[in-house]
Amino acid sequence: MVMQMRSLLKHIMDDRGLSLQQVAKDIDYDVNAVEELYYDEMECYPRELVAKLCTYLGVTVADLFGLEGE
Incomplete structure (x- = not known):
């Protein structure tokens, strides 16, 4: 089974009603970079973006991403 990292940003933002x-x-x-992460279309995650989102949303990196098996 191959595990892949997935963005959970959409779930977090939708739950909070954030645009x-x-x-x-x-x-x-x-906004285009945030949108790519939101729709889980980003191949590489900019550290600055991840740090800003975690701080803004009050979540950890582990909250922002999850692992999913294929």
Whole structure:
């Protein structure tokens, strides 16, 4: 079984009623990058983006990502 890391950002933001545009503005980051992470389309995760999101959302890196088997 191959495990893959998945972004849980969509679940976190949807649960809190947060929009992509507002989060990107609040953390001063490109909305397209936030959107890629939101839709789990990002291949590499910029450390700065992950740190800003964790701080803004009050979550840990482990909360932001999960492992999923294929």
